[in-house]
Amino acid sequence: MLSIIPESNKYIANIRQAIVDAFGRTEEAELVDKIRSSPNFIPQLSLIAVENQQVVGHILFSRIVIEAPQQTIPALALAPLAVIPSRQHQGIGSKLVQAGLSKCCELDRAIVIVVGEPNYYQRFGFQTASKFGLQSSLPLPERAFMALELKPNPLSNINGIVCYPDYFQEV
Numbered sequence: 467m468l469s470i471i472p473e474s475n476k477y478i479a480n481i482r483q484a485i486v487d488a489f490g491r492t493e494e495a496e497l498v499d500k501i502r503s504s505p506n507f508i509p510q511l512s513l514i515a516v517e518n519q520q521v522v523g524h525i526l527f528s529r530i531v532i533e534a535p536q537q538t539i540p541a542l543a544l545a546p547l548a549v550i551p552s553r554q555h556q557g558i559g560s561k562l563v564q565a566g567l568s569k570c571c572e573l574d575r576a577i578v579i580v581v582g583e584p585n586y587y588q589r590f591g592f593q594t595a596s597k598f599g600l601q602s603s604l605p606l607p608e609r610a611f612m613a614l615e616l617k618p619n620p621l622s623n624i625n626g627i628v629c630y631p632d633y634f635q636e637v
């Protein structure tokens with residue numbers, strides 16, 4: 467049976483391996499290690515999909531900020547999302563996103579930013595970030611840079627810059 471649970475120490479090495487297997491390279495696993503050792507890490511928002519004690523997927527949401535002319539607005543970056551190759555296209559990624567977003571709501575978070583494939587993330591309600599007047603501190607393709615409001619209109623009239631911490635530049 468598949469369970470979605472918060473990460474715990476005993477799974478750290480398996481999470482790393484699942485991410486490397488999913489992406490076929492180590493950069494995203496290293497990103498997770500860097501976020502985990504940063505103040506931007508929120509343990510309840512690092513979720514794993516576990517089946518028979520095996521980690522088959524992982525999702526992480528970490529703190530970022532949006533710098534707007536009059537204010538600094540807290541947000542979350544969804545990154546990375548990984549499902550091991552043998553279990554892709556079976557709904558596990560979707561379950562991780564849905565469980566993660568529910569947890570974000572429970573923790574009273576209002577804004578999630580993601581960089582990814584619009585066809586995938588639109589189904590969860592993400593919209594092109596430029597629609598909200600958001601820009602990114604990193605050079606990103608406009609269509610891949612998306613935002614989701616978890617409360618009514620936290621992004622109205624913001625026109626801010628989503629500021630990615632330096633470790634995102636290395637991915």
Ligand SMILES: CC(C)(COP(=O)(O)OP(=O)(O)OC[C@H]1O[C@@H](n2cnc3c(N)ncnc32)[C@H](O)[C@@H]1OP(=O)(O)O)[C@@H](O)C(=O)NCCC(=O)NCCS
Pocket residue numbers: 488489545546547548549550553554555556557558559560561582583585586
């Ligand atoms: C992207 C990923 C997390 C999706 O997880 P999953 O469990 O396979 O996804 P689900 O089964 O919930 O959903 C399947 C849908 O995702 C789409 N999809 C799967 N991989 C995709 C990818 N790399 N890019 C875009 N869409 C993808 C499929 O087309 C499918 O859509 P459909 O149902 O309309 O046909 C997984 O394929 C993965 O780990 N890929 C490698 C790592 C990666 O590229 N992560 C991207 C996020 S940072």
